[in-house]
Amino acid sequence: MMQWFILIILAFLAQSSNAVEAIKLNIGSMSAEGWKASKLDITLAKLQTSKPTLKANVKQFDVDSLKKPLYNIQVNCPQVKSTIKAVSCTNSQLNIQDKYLGKPKGKLDFSYYPDTQIFKALLKQLKIANGSVNMDFQTKLTDWKTTIKTQKVSIAKLINYKKRYIDVPLPYELDGKGDFTIKTSGKPMPQSIQTSGQVKQLSFYNPDSTQVGENISAKFDSNLNFQGKTTNIDLNAYIQQGEVFFDPIYAPIEKAKPITVDMQMSYTGTQYKLKKLKYQHKNVVKFDASGQFNLGKTFKINQFKFDMPTTPLPALYKTYLESWASATLQRDLTTTGTVDAHLDWGKRDILFKSELSGINIEDKEKLFGWQGIDGFIQWHNRKKDYSTVLRWKKGYFSKLTLGKSQLYMDVSGQSVKLKAPFRQPILDGALFIDTLKVRNVGQKDMFVELGGSLKPISLGTLTTAFGAPALNGQIAGVIPKITYNLSNRHIDIGGAILIKAFDGDIVIHKLHMEQPISRLPVLTADIDIKKLNLKTLTNITEFGEMQGELSGHIKSLRMLKWQPVAFDVYVGTPKDNKLPRRISQKAVQNLSNLGNGSAVGMLSQGALSFFENFSYQTIGWGCKLQDSVCEMRGAEETGKGYYIVKGGGLPRIDVIGYNQKVNWRDLFNRLKNISNIQAPVIR
Amino acid sequence: MRYLRWSWVPVMLIMTACVTINVYFPAAAAEKAADQIIDKVWGEEEQQQNSGSNTQSSVVIPLWAQALDILVRPAQANSFNIDISSPAIQAIQQAMQARHQQLEPFYNNGGIGLTSDALVILRAPNKVPLRSRNEVKKLVDDENNDRLALYREMANANGHPEWESQIRDTFATRWIERAKSGWWYQDADGNWMQKVD
Incomplete structure (x- = not known):
């Protein structure tokens, strides 16, 4: 639009030799591809002096890609300089009297070079969204490029502007302050957008507050590249501090343990491709992921891979699992050992594998503990030929000491089944489980059924374990069937427990x-x-x-x-x-x-x-x-x-x-x- | 005159029918029992402080209903009393009382609200610090489990399991009625309202 102004100015200035003091021009509307300016008032004054001035006022400015127009844009140039090579103005005042944008003001320099048809504009200190914006813009015929720098702008206000002017839904509400540098160019359609900067006190939340972040400080740089219908996105982020909650996982981010994210992705229409995701939470966890998703009316995972290498459990538990586990179990736990995790999600098959090594889990109040847990967990969504084996060296529950044991199971779909009888030594006896079936795992109506027997535990051992005088006798029992129904949290024990005392x-x-x-x-x-x-x-x-x-x-x-x-x-x-x-x-x-x-x-x-x-x-x-x-x-x-x-x-x-x-x-x-x-x- | 002589019959029939229904569920006794439990769970001081506000939101009873009430009240008082002394009720009440100390800050700041069906809900999660979110969600779940158990046990302890839903309805009103100023509650249409003095 500014190019049009300049052409008009040139025409006016050419008339200035005719002893005209001022020229005022009212234009009903003016438009070109992609925009339309309505009710333009342009006034050139002091034409007989060496410092002609320019005032331009646009009542309404519509851009095709914006939902709403901008209103009342005013440019007030204190001195228009005209030479053979260029027409220019420095330190002109730009006022956008649009109440929705908070009536921002700034300084504007612009120049036009008729020979090369290059137009340059430099917007300085435009006060907007509680911060300021500087913009460097240059265009030549259909090519253009711009660099926008923002300082301490309110992200919430930017999001409000976005809602008013651009119809792209965001999954989160956002707030915080940000300094950004945005570089973009086009011919005339944008070809790439490079953004870098930092955010402070960033918060985000989705409508039902199940995904929330607070007080996040981060640096990032990203590159959006447009190739036909495909948009490629590269993102590097360095999250210095904050806290996030992705129900039920709560994770604090400390300065000493920042998060680095390196991501490459692309999308075409509803197809979303995560080419690479490298996530590294310093001294806590790192993992790689990739995948392909359909973001149509229903979200669908076409392919997804997740690999977490061997990771020390204590920091992983403390950072990502403790909040959930301590609320659920009502216990504070300490952990040691390592764990890895791998997920391979295909169109039909989903396989999860995790290896546990040297894991100790203990309640801080010593109600229970397991030591020396090794083994691997394998889960397949439909195939039953992946086994899960867990071994432990010892454990305790209250005063009951538990001996070395192992669990050999088949975990597939929503069911768990014992593949070999389970024997858990307790004091001088044992709990023997020969059948275990779990249905609807992870559902509200999860149902557990097990059967077995209690091999004799001497009452002497049992009573002395609890600090009571030794009794003669034994406790033993046959348990044909124990059922646990999660929907009503009922346990029924069929058969009988026999105590010989x-x-x-x-x-x-x-x-x-x-x-x-x-x-x-x-x-x-x-x-x-x-x-x-x-x-x-x-x-x-x-x-x-x-x-x-x-x-x-x-x-x-x-x-x-x-x-x-x-x-x-x-x-x-x-x-x-x-x-x-x-x-x-x-x-x-x-x-x-x-x-x-x-x-x-x-x-x-x-x-x-x-x-x-x-x-x-x-x-x-x-x-x-x-x-x-x-x-x-x-x-x-x-x-x-x-x-x-x-x-x-x-x-x-x-x-x-x-x-x-x-x-x-x-x-x-x-x-x-x-x-x-x-x-x-x-x- | 003949019609006039017999006109009292339908009136008496209606009144008798009403009396039967009211005696069946002792609403006044249930309210009294609910208030006693709420006093214990929330602490008596809070409730005494708010007892003055009860009159502001009390229901205006039509004259005919007041007349029925006079007839019905002695029958209720003599026939029914809601017993809340059973060990189960006492145990639930103690658990709720202990939990209330942890829940109260979130009633005060509006994080948790009282629902119209006598439960509680995390109505404004952003009022709960992120690091406490799981803990408060668990507290809300536990509170609701205990409340449901309380309504069930009160019905069972009084030998009328079928009263459970009426006891729950009674509590729905009483929790809200005795809530502190500034707490949030749900009205019958599901709208969130803030309690005012």
């Missing part, structure tokens, strides 16, 4: 858990107790010695947060008891306390105090817990009470309970006090 059996069946790792775990079960040796049982407590056998049940046990809230328990002398039935004086006293019995006073004062033991016919005690109230019963009813101990022989002593209903919390505390058992606590 105190010379008898404790059998747990119908075990069911809801949300076991939540803040409100629920457990329900039925338990059968068969022929426990009372002497063995009472000898490890301060309850007082008893001899005989004990059988019974705990029906409909319901625990909330691992505390019982409902059950129906009964334990007593079995009909086929074969052991001697003796009860010590201390045990009588304690049982008496339990049921608010009637034997206590007599024992400590009368003749009975000379006897250490008494015979009994039967003992029995039951409690039905509901709504925090325990409804108690005994071996037999008697008048207003019930026998807890029904004596036999001489001297005969009976313990009779009268309390039918007691507060469970009070009763529990009473039991705890009188037994003082150092029971194992399994957290």
